[in-house]
Amino acid sequence: MKLATVVIEGIETAGVIDGGLFYTMESIRDQVEGIPNDLNTFIEQSSEWLPVLAELDLTDAEGVAVESLQFASPIRPNKNIFCIGKNYAAHAREFDGTPPENMIVFTKAPTTVIGHKQPISLHAEVTNELDYEGELAIVIGKKGRAISREEAEDYIFGYTILNDVTARDLQAKHQQFFLGKSLDGSCPIGPWIVTKDEVGDACDLEIETKVNGEVRQSARTSLFLFPIDEIIATLSKGMTLEPGDIIATGTPAGVGKGFKPPRYLKDGDVIEICVESIGTLVNKVQS
Known part of the structure; x- marks a missing residue:
């Protein structure tokens, strides 16, 4: 599974890349209530959320072409x-x-x-x-x-x-x-x-x-x-x-x-x- 953070309308947004498309965590929340909206929190709670995300069917979600994305660092480290x-x-x-x-x-x-x-x-x-x-x-x-x-x-x-x-x-x-x-x-x-x-x-x-x-x-x-x-x-x-x-x-x-x-x-x-x-x-x- 690929996880990224991109900039959409000036705001850093986390999501999943699947099949050449990027799906924001916000759009995934329509299927999975409570999933963290940033990768730092997602990683901290990964034992809970990774299995859920792995089973998720994204075919009906709205994705954005990876080629069009403006990337940020996937996560912002809390220390050196x-x-x-x-x-x-x-x-x-x-x-x-x-x-x-x-x-x-x-x-x-x-x-x-x-x-x-x-x-x-x-x-x-x-x-x-x-x-x-x-x-x-x-x-x-x-x-x-x-x-x-x-x-x-x-x-x-x-x-x-x-x-x-x-x-x-x-x-x-x-x-x-x-x-x-x-x-x-x-x-x-x-x-x-x-x-x-x-x-x-x-x-x-x-x-x-x-x-x-x-x-x-x-x-x-x-x-x-x-x-x-x-x-x-x-x-x-x-x-x-x-x-x-x-x-x-x-x-x-x-x-x-x-x-x-x-x-x-x-x-x-x-x-x-x-x-x-x-x-x-x-x-x-x-x-």
Whole structure:
């Protein structure tokens, strides 16, 4: 099942995508009384509403063509986005040649989040080294702490695509990740969330990033140094994960900084990130 948030007449509206059509939660309420009207609440109550939605016949509901939609981020995170650094050995090698022994974790501020086809600001006033990072992102579905690797799957609601846009010069200048990772609008997410049952084996998905049609990144999630169950178990050891939390799982080799000379983003560049079983996230850089 695909769930999205779109902008209709200036208002963000959640709904379901089925057969190339988007059905708002408001229209679904005609058949299902009380269904939440935003995806944050829906995910929090997903154990109640997902089975109902899965059985719903939408043939008589009024849908809107997906091609005509203006997308927002599927959800608005209530706290920072969790990110895993250097989770592909080849990406670690293109930086300093040393894959990490332990998981690298950093975060991006909620104000970074934008949706599919929304513009990425070049932020030329603060950076000359804006870079892309295509990633698979996990969406947590229920509250948990000290989650075992064996239980991790039970806490996943679904998956989406995320671009961990990074100002490399800020990252180097401040000797940490947060400022370079948290420029406004530097975290495109979407176009939608796909529930885990429809994604299948998220531990072996193809991921590809193109810039202006040129393939820059190409890998499979089977190459993760730290797989999804270990990521969830590690993050939750002493910290509570909550419904709607977003975890970016790391980017493959081929980022702009890894080229010689580096190939950073510039005004007008179009980034397309495709993840198997999920879709394609597209954003354009604007000054």
